[in-house]
Amino acid sequence: MSESVPAAAPGAQEHPCLALINSAGLQPGGKSYDELATPEAAVAWLKAHGLIAPDAVLYEHCRGRLAALRADLRDLFTAFTAGEAPPAAAVNAVNRALTSAPGTLLLRFDPATGFLRSADHPVTQVVEHVMAVIADDAAALLSGEQAAQLAPCEADSCDRFFLRTHARRQWCSTRCGDRVRAARAYARKRTLQGA
Template sequence: MSGPLPSAPGEDEHPSLALINSVAELPGGRRIDELTTPETATAWLVHRDLAPAGAELETYCRDRLTRLRTDLRSVFSTRATGAALQPGALDGVNRALTSAPSALLLRHDPHRGFSRSNQHPVTQLVEHAMATIAEDAATLITGDLAALIARCEAAPCDRFYLRTHARRRWCSNRCGDRVRAARAYARRH
């Protein structure tokens, strides 16, 4: 489920980049968002092996995922462009890092006896996915690849990618072609 845009370099290996780029501005004032509903958010997680097939997210879970996306966009923007970090962004990422419960709760049913289970399986599924994404982001932002994080320079695109070549300035060939075509048009007119 790549949506209308091709994957940006690094997206396939880093779920944090994929989450950040699940919303993007397009030419003509258009905008895509791959997490508009609980169903599309579920499909996005399943496609990236962050949730099992058959999982069903609730609106609350989708909202938590989109809040993490907003926080990560601020963190990555600060890293890539030096923009000011949005208040609360680090707190949001750190909450996601520590949100996945590490222990199952002890339960008792008079007929079946004792057992252990999640407090709320769907919420825990999202918490684990968010913790995985936040861990990937923290590792990427602080690791050897941090210097390669870049923001697409083809206006109005606002996607992030890992710069795989020193001259690369765009998240995709599509954006690069659009910039080159605009330059050629400007030279002729």
Template structure:
């Protein structure tokens, strides 16, 4: 039986900064929407599709649950480090260890190759069982840059509850990851103001 491959694209545009940082988009593949939680890496086929879409695996790659589980575990550690960075709390040692291990597990550089069809070209060459390691090394390297580089000071968690995505703020006043989350925040504030206005209205006797 062939497993059905479900789309891995979130029903939201990428959060600000996710186009530049694959690690941010990776962390945001575990999200919460008003309708409930959504895991874009919940199956091996979904993990494979996500990696292929982000140029982290060849189109014919096949991942199994063991590797998919390792990717989800790395994602959890990355989210813990993002939470640490955005809240100013100590970084969990186990999360630092997980990202550092991923950094050194597999070479992330695309090597130079030649064949009669493509001529000279660059591509990662890994056995099938190392596709996940290669992807994790690339993600970890980008995560290290994101958490320590020039965008680190602008990292924030989305303020549009219940959203759990992270973003790189494009300006100081931005605190949500999408127009949808921003609209939800503004609607909630408007509703709260209306309720407060009603509560302040004097009660007239009949």
């Protein structure tokens, strides 16, 4: 893992929607990262999360669709954790992703093996399938029992989401917590020196 990409936040390994949302953001000092910056990076990210076959290929258009879903999910999660109504466009985008993947295996005939059923996966259907899986995970998370555990990181300059492992948890990582505590200690020290 690159030093510029933070470790997975709690819940991101179990929920691909959290992993996708957290695949872009800001690091300390305002440096940004994007794990889906190129089609090749998007393929590597999807493979690392077990969402596509090792031989899958994505093009820029598909990468852009995945990045757009990430933005829509971020809007939904931000509204949810703020207790606000989500943007209708974001809800509609997630619903489109939920219904875009074909759910039926098609009937095929191979002279050597006979009839078989398989999915038809041109490049666009690969990304549609991935988007449907991620959108389904987001819908289940937002409407399920774990929804109350969903939280944004409270560290300044961090825009990641995580599932609280305990009620008092405020940060997505030890790194963010350490940064906040160090900033508080520095501020106290400066206040005492100024007094």
